[in-house]
Amino acid sequence: MNQFYRYLPIPLQNLACSWAGYRRSVSRFTPYFHETLARWEKSVGEPLDALRAIQWRLLDRQVRRAREHVPYYQSLPLPSSATEPAEAIGETLAAIAPLEKSTYRDRWREFLARDLSPRNLLRVATSGTTGTPLPVWHTPERVAEGYAAVWRQRRACGVSIDDPHMTFAGQMIVPLHQRRPPFWRYNSYGRQTLFSVYHMSQQNMPAYVDAIHTTPARYVQGYPSALHLAARALLDVGRPLPSGRLAAVFPSSESLLGFQRDAIEKAFGAPVFDHYAATELAVSMTACAQRRLHVDMEFCIVEIEPVEETDEYVRGPLLVTGLGTDASPFLRYRIGDVGTRAKRPCPCGRAGDAFLDIDGRVEDYVMTPDGRLIGRMDHVFKGQFDVAEAQILQDLKTAITVLVVPRPSYSQRSQKQLVSELRSRLGAEIEIHVRLVDGIPREPNGKLRAVKSSVGRIGP
Numbered sequence: 017m018n019q020f021y022r023y024l025p026i027p028l029q030n031l032a033c034s035w036a037g038y039r040r041s042v043s044r045f046t047p048y049f050h051e052t053l054a055r056w057e058k059s060v061g062e063p064l065d066a067l068r069a070i071q072w073r074l075l076d077r078q079v080r081r082a083r084e085h086v087p088y089y090q091s092l093p094l095p096s097s098a099t100e101p102a103e104a105i106g107e108t109l110a111a112i113a114p115l116e117k118s119t120y121r122d123r124w125r126e127f128l129a130r131d132l133s134p135r136n137l138l139r140v141a142t143s144g145t146t147g148t149p150l151p152v153w154h155t156p157e158r159v160a161e162g163y164a165a166v167w168r169q170r171r172a173c174g175v176s177i178d179d180p181h182m183t184f185a186g187q188m189i190v191p192l193h194q195r196r197p198p199f200w201r202y203n204s205y206g207r208q209t210l211f212s213v214y215h216m217s218q219q220n221m222p223a224y225v226d227a228i229h230t231t232p233a234r235y236v237q238g239y240p241s242a243l244h245l246a247a248r249a250l251l252d253v254g255r256p257l258p259s260g261r262l263a264a265v266f267p268s269s270e271s272l273l274g275f276q277r278d279a280i281e282k283a284f285g286a287p288v289f290d291h292y293a294a295t296e297l298a299v300s301m302t303a304c305a306q307r308r309l310h311v312d313m314e315f316c317i318v319e320i321e322p323v324e325e326t327d328e329y330v331r332g333p334l335l336v337t338g339l340g341t342d343a344s345p346f347l348r349y350r351i352g353d354v355g356t357r358a359k360r361p362c363p364c365g366r367a368g369d370a371f372l373d374i375d376g377r378v379e380d381y382v383m384t385p386d387g388r389l390i391g392r393m394d395h396v397f398k399g400q401f402d403v404a405e406a407q408i409l410q411d412l413k414t415a416i417t418v419l420v421v422p423r424p425s426y427s428q429r430s431q432k433q434l435v436s437e438l439r440s441r442l443g444a445e446i447e448i449h450v451r452l453v454d455g456i457p458r459e460p461n462g463k464l465r466a467v468k469s470s471v472g473r474i475g476p
């Protein structure tokens with residue numbers, strides 16, 4: 017949070033949120049976005065053959081571009097010359113070795129397309145599932161395609177871009193030192209009420225419950241961890257929202273667990289529509305009313321390395337290929353998640369590949385000394401390029417230990433920056449111990465958990 021913003025009176029903070037909302041909206045809802053959304057709203061109803069033909073055209077282009085402009089891929093084989101799209105896709109992909117996260121970690125510079133100037137690209141950090149944040153570049157068009165997939169899903173749920181809504185996400189819009197409501201700010205341009213996810217203590221939750229009831233909204237979006245805290249607060253006092261007032265709940269940024277979904281649907285009186293994506297923009301899946309995650313076929317190709325197979329489904333680690341990731345291509349990227357793909361078509365009628373579930377990560381919250389539960393702490397590590405891997409451990413409300421695997425560039429300054437990022441979310445009271453280590457042990461499923469807290473664990 018900007019130092020200046022903290023000291024503004026609340027009406028001016030609302031104005032600042034509206035200004036930020038205006039700028040976000042201008043950069044997000046571009047002519048290319050609207051054009052793509054319109055095109056994809058048509059193609060979503062196409063039969064499988066037509067979708068495979070779209071994928072093939074995009075894959076062929078992606079492979080040729082990568083060969084020509086991306087150093088890492090310069091010796092990639094030429095795309096297949098088969099004429100049948102499904103066969104051509106299969107042949108082309110089979111000739112490409114899967115890309116490991118560790119390869120990207122060691123050679124990420126070679127993935128940036130040489131015909132594009134980084135100045136015109138958006139630089140983000142890779143998803144933190146391995147705890148190793150790395151830069152990735154996107155063209156503005158690719159970013160717009162990501163939003164087109166999101167808005168295609170939302171519009172199918174009866175929600176439109178200018179509908180009023182509530183957000184429970186990571187923006188730090190309420191100063192941590194604020195002790196009394198309102199723990200939310202209003203972006204009048206986007207008709208969005210932004211709830212702080214950093215003030216959700218037992219003591220403050222009654223104010224959230226009242227505000228959720230009185231805020232005009234057509235839908236809710238946000239981190240499942242925060243939506244679940246709000247849902248529990250609504251249910252604990254016996255005040256769920258009347259069923260049907262909201263059209264839908266859209267979780268984002270982290271995997272939605274079954275017990276979270278149940279509580280959220282009950283408390284907000286609306287169905288949850290999940291979305292699976294990653295900051296590499298090499299995969300996007302959007303859920304339908306049948307709770308299946310449909311691969312956004314115009315956006316990516318998702319393969320499975322089968323570990324288990326029945327007549328109904330096939331299950332295994334995912335290999336994702338972005339179609340249109342012009343700046344940093346990811347071909348057959350082993351993203352680290354495991355998925356279960358249905359073999360039969362989805363009863364909703366949408367053609368293409370559809371998943372019954374994706375096993376994402378399970379994270380704990382950090383609990384602060386004043387009782388706030390803070391989720392999605394792995395975001396803290398995303399911008400820390402001097403940190404190779406990190407994990408937060410917590411056994412007491414009063415302290416956390418941060419395990420850090422440093423990169424060679426790690427310095428006193430990196431450490432100060434890391435601690436200040438943590439403090440901006442957790443406050444001044446908690447003790448923060450940083451311990452430099454050589455490696456961080458993985459969970460039995462092979463994943464690294466960003467947070468392991470015995471005091472901030474919330475189960476079903």
Ligand SMILES: [Zn+2]
Pocket residue numbers: 304305306308310362363364365366370
């Ligand atoms: Zn479906």
